[in-house]
Amino acid sequence: ATITVTCTVGGETVNATCSVVVKAPSAGGDFEKFTGTITEGEYVICDGSNALGNTITNNRIAASTVSISNGVIESPSDSVIWTLASSGNNWTLQNNDNGKFAAGTGSKNQGTLVDSATDAAKWTISGSSTYEIVNVSNSGKSVNANLRFNSSISAFATYSTGTGSALTLYKKNGTTPVTKALSSIAVSNVKTEYNVGDTFVKPTVTATYTD
Numbered sequence: 001a002t003i004t005v006t007c008t009v010g011g012e013t014v015n016a017t018c019s020v021v022v023k024a025p026s027a028g029g030d031f032e033k034f035t036g037t038i039t040e041g042e043y044v045i046c047d048g049s050n051a052l053g054n055t056i057t058n059n060r061i062a063a064s065t066v067s068i069s070n071g072v073i074e075s076p077s078d079s080v081i082w083t084l085a086s087s088g089n090n091w092t093l094q095n096n097d098n099g100k101f102a103a104g105t106g107s108k109n110q111g112t113l114v115d116s117a118t119d120a121a122k123w124t125i126s127g128s129s130t131y132e133i134v135n136v137s138n139s140g141k142s143v144n145a146n147l148r149f150n151s152s153i154s155a156f157a158t159y160s161t162g163t164g165s166a167l168t169l170y171k172k173n174g175t176t177p178v179t180k181a182l183s184s185i186a187v188s189n190v191k192t193e194y195n196v197g198d199t200f201v202k203p204t205v206t207a208t209y210t211d
Contacts, residue, residue, distance in 0.1 A: 031081075031170035033071035035129045042096065042172040044073055044080050045133070047149035047164055051080040052102065052156050054095040054113065060155035061102060061111040073170050081172070090122040090136055104135035104158045108144035111157035123147070130166035 031044050044066060045052040053064040064080050066073050078097035085092050093102040100113035101121035114121050122136040135158050138145035148164035149156050189204040 029075065029172045031073040031076060032173045034169040034171040037128070038084065038091070038125050038131070038169075040083075040085050042081050042083050044076055044170040045082055045093070045147075046168045046170065047156075048168075050149050050151075050154065051076070052082065052093075052147075054079045054098050054100065056111075056113060057155055058153065059105065059107075059110040059112070060150070060153065060157040061113065063149060063154045063156060068170075071170075084125075087117060087122055089124070091125050091133075092117045092121055093123060093133075102147070104138040104143075104145065106137060106141060106143060108138075109150075109157050109159055109163075111147070111155075127166060130168055132161075132166050 029042075031042075034043065046066065046068075047063075049065055049068055050063040051066045053062045055062045064077070066076055066080060079095070081096040082093045082102070083096060085094065094100070094117075095102070095113070098113075100115060101117055102123075103112050103114045103118065103121040104110070105112050106120065112120075120135070120137045124132075124134045124136060124139075126132050126134075133147040135145040135147065138158050143158070144160045145158050146161055147156055147167065148159040148161075149167075150159065150163055186206045187203045188206065189201065191201045191203075
C-alpha cells in the first residue's frame with residue numbers, strides 16, 4: 001500500500017509518499033479463534049493444538065496437530081477443516097477434504113465418519129468462547145454424547161464431560177483486510193529559505209507502523 005502525505009513548507013505545498021508492505025492472506029485462508037453464537041461456515045475444531053481430523057482409528061476420529069499463533073491458524077490442511085451447516089435446530093460437520101460427516105455410533109466413547117447427513121451425524125452446539133458439541137442421536141439414547149479429545153489416544157469421540165474439555169473453534173476469515181496502525185510520522189530534510197532560481201527540495205517523510 002502507498003501512503004501519501006501532504007505538507008506545506010515555506011509556502012509551498014508538496015506531496016511525499018511512503019510504501020507499506022502488508023502481508024497478503026494465505027491461499028488457503030487463515031482461521032481465527034471464534035467467539036459468540038455459531039454461524040455457518042468453515043471451522044477448525046480444536047482442543048489446544050489438537051484438531052479434529054478426518055481418519056478413523058480404533059473407533060474414534062484421529063486428531064491432527066495444528067500450529068496456533070496469537071489465536072490464528074494459518075492455512076490449515078483441508079483434512080482438519082469442517083464445514084458447519086445448520087440442519088433444523090441441529091448442525092452437521094462435513095470435512096472439506098473427503099466430504100464425510102462426523103457422527104456418533106450409538107455407543108459411548110466412540111466416533112466415526114459417515115457418507116451422508118444421517119441422524120447420527122447431527123449435533124447441537126452451545127457456548128460462546130468454548131463450545132459443547134453434542135451428538136443428538138447418542139444423547140437421545142442416554143449414551144455419552146459430547147465430542148471431546150482424549151489425550152491418552154490422541155483422538156476425538158463422544159465422551160462424558162469428564163473427559164477432555166469443551167472445544168475451541170477457529171473460523172475461516174478470508175475477507176477481513178490486514179491493517180497496520182500509523183504510530184508516528186516525521187518530516188526531515190526541510191529547507192525553509194530559498195533564493196531566486198533555487199530548486200525546491202522536497203522534504204523526507206518517514207512513517208512508522210505497528211501490527
